[in-house]
Amino acid sequence: MSSKIQIALFTVLLSVIGISIAWYKSSVLGVPFVPHDTTSIYRIGAKITFKPTDNPVLVSFAIPSEQNGIKIISSDAASQGYGYNLKNDKNGQRAEWAKREVSGDQTLFFNTDVVIDKNHQLASIQMLPQPLPKEELNEWDEATKKSADSFLKDIYNHSADAHSFAAELIKKVNNHKDSQLINLILDKYNYSLIKFTYKLLRYQGIHTRIVKGFPLEDGRSNLRLESLLETFNGKNWQMFSIKLGKIEKAENFFVWQRGGISILDSEGTKKAKVRFSIVERNVPTSSLALDESLKKGAALIDFSLFSLPISEQNAFKHILLVPIGALVVAFLRIIIGLKTSGTFMPILLALAFMETQLVTGLILFVSIVGVGLVIRSYLSHLNLLLVARISAVVIVVIGIMSVFSIVSHKLGIEEVLTITFFPMIILAWTIERMSILWEEEGAKEVYLQGGGSLFVASLAYFAMSNGTLAYLSFNFPELLLVVLSLVIVLGRYSGYRILELVRFKSQVKDS
């Protein structure tokens, strides 16, 4: 009896703690419980990694400045033991880190929080970098220059101003991408297509700049900067992409740096590189200034998941869904009484389904396991030791995955490429178990347990892919305590399972 009371107290305590923290966050700090009526704050993380040499390290990193349509709320840098300061130069702001003695792999972080805000327009048109003198293409030989002249003249005749000229040029360049002339120039002077276009525009006397940035999309990591071109027609700037031509609406394109100067300069380092990641988080529209309070405010926030580097935050978005899946599995097994093959295999399947989408995932799983079973039945004739056999099945699974991917890619069914999200080892064990089950208990039990697993995995998928639950689990991770107490309560449930009510039906029919 006392253990019952203990459990009751314990679970109530857990739930109360979880709910009150969530309530505090919601009512005092203003994090809303529902995802709508909010604005997305994108936290962009730049992660600079390098190996030091014996010399003192100086890293200079271009950081974004104000731009139209996207508001920068705050920026901060994290770097243990480095001297850090911000510097303005004629091409914009740069962050600088310095340290005299450094050893081992180094990582520097620079985070910036931005919101998409159409009304955020700068008072004056930014002219950074300062207009450069007209490009003379002096390094080009005369013959090439001449053909370039006639190429550009044609375009000039078909255009009205700087913007239409640029659009026409990009179209032409794309059409002739494979032409001998362009390839010759690209090869000879070691130009990228964008640099080639940039040079030609400036040769034409158009004020042009290279813009580097990326679209704001949640959950991206290991992102590199994309390059775009911007031309100035005397009144405003217009963005162009080499692939897509004129960009009419670039609402979510965040410009990290303008002007084509180098993003990352460093001394005393080897293999320096920078990668970006983006994570989206919701705050109430009413109080965007809240972000500041979030940052300065309670220790609660300071010790929350938001204080982690962004790529880890993205990982936690997935990890925090696992308890929801576990709760679903516990419920279906303890309350309903469903059989599955492997207790938590369905959760791993559900995680894979999140990437593949449900129907694709189900089809892929059934086909891999099906083909695997056929091959496994041959392997069982070879008289192998268990560990070797499972290893062989793992290799076969990888083979099946590759063949599926290649064939479907050739056929243009790109959905199948998500096959890589299935956990291979789990698939191999599933195949092994199913095949034993088949031999010992017959096909019926295989369908029963396999179907049960897929059913549980699908339900777990629906729970885990639910937008509200995903939002709550990431923004209110303290609610995990409530999930924990639910699981504990389930663990003490000693009543009948739903399927037992069917099973024991004959026992009470007559009475």
Place this chain on the structure above:
Amino acid sequence: MFGLASPSALRKKGILGMNRRNIQYISQYNNRKNFPLVDDKLKTKVITQKVGIAVPSMIGTVEFQYEIKEIGKKIGDKKGFVIKPAQGSAGKGILVIVNRDGDEFIKPNGDRVTFRDIKRHVSNILSGLYSLGGKYDVAMIESLVEFDPVFDRYSFEGVPDIRVVVYRGFPAMAMLRCSTKESDGKANLHQGAVGVGIDLATGRAINAVQHDEPVTIHPDTKYDFSELEIPHWDELLPLAASCYDITDMGYLGVDIVLDKKLGPLILELNARPGLAIQIANGIGSVPRFDLIDKQSMDLSVEERVKFSVENFGKS
């Protein structure tokens, strides 16, 4: 309603559910440290033999892959034998050989296997294919029980055994498990074997079920279960009850077979006996457990059996 039994009616009848079995009985009366004794058939065998409990005799064990070559020597010219994993569960991995024909071995259903197949089976056992959690295992070779022919009419191609649930030393319920064509000669109820509830006082059949539904005749042999009566019944219950004293497991399933010459033998013990025995007997086990809970725990085997026979017997 909707083909479901109402939970309150089941509770009134004292039917034990899986969750309650796990929380209230297994985790309370079966101490974790005693599990290996029951899960490992080799250990069970050693300890039961030590206290003189009747078990099928042992031909040998195979512990390492290199010993597989020597299986032939161990078996010798024995016509019938059983190979089982020491830590197998739910009857997995048990290979029964009833006869030989030249180089081939004959299974109860008439299938023939070669010596090579037997070696592979033993190799699988050692690799842990059938053991709980895939641990390395030991293969046991036992002599084939010469089944008492009284059950021939009630069993199809297989091994009939008697399951007695022993609660805190008291036999609480018993059933005979008869293999059918559908269960492929195995005595597992979830594979389609027939469970026959047995009256603890007399050893006579009470009620029979297949797939949790009542049946009156064996589906393959067509014999009426109501005529069934288990011989040696007076020896059988004390044998089952004495397993409590050696294992200290409060909620124990004891599987017994009848040998033509030797009488009842303990085939194996089970620390997680299932719930189907209630359906076979048409009665819930909770009221019996509750009654046993009120008894003194210092009784001898004979006194406990006497209590069960008097209180749980039908006649």
